[in-house]
Amino acid sequence: xxxxxxxxxxxxxxxxxxxxxxxxxxxxxxxxxxxxxxxxxxxxxxxxxxxxxxxxxxxxxxxxxxxxxxxxxxxxxxxxxxxxxxxxxxxxxxxxx
Numbered sequence: 001x002x003x004x005x006x007x008x009x010x011x012x013x014x015x016x017x018x019x020x021x022x023x024x025x026x027x028x029x030x031x032x033x034x035x036x037x038x039x040x041x042x043x044x045x046x047x048x049x050x051x052x053x054x055x056x057x058x059x060x061x062x063x064x065x066x067x068x069x070x071x072x073x074x075x076x077x078x079x080x081x082x083x084x085x086x087x088x089x090x091x092x093x094x095x096x097x
Contacts, residue, residue, distance in 0.1 A: 033064075033067075036064075036068060037067075037068055037069075040068045040069065040070075040091060041069070041094075044069075044091050044092065044093045044094075045093050045094070048092070048093060049090060049091070049092045049093070050090070050091050051088060051089060051090040051091070052088075052089060053076060053079055053080075053086040053087065053088050053089070054086060054087055054089055055084065055085075055086055056075060056084075056085045056086060056087050062087065062089070065089050068091065069091050070089040070090060070091045071089065071090055071091070072087045072088065072089055073087075073088050073089075073090055074087070074088050075087050075088075076088065
């Protein structure tokens, strides 16, 4: 598994994950989910808004990102080299009480 956070525009960071099917295996699933939420919360609190684009057909990924606190905000109908539809996902830091 490889996690990375890249600078994008001012106040925004572009996050991505390269993983394998082993991440959803019973041995790792719970730990992965717990750590993914912790890391995405930490990144959002530290760096501000984090975002990326996800293939609209990646239903499991979109559901997982929603669970992490990302919100979908529009579809790019012809994104990337293959010009396929992708949805933008964004996570903003929680307001401080």
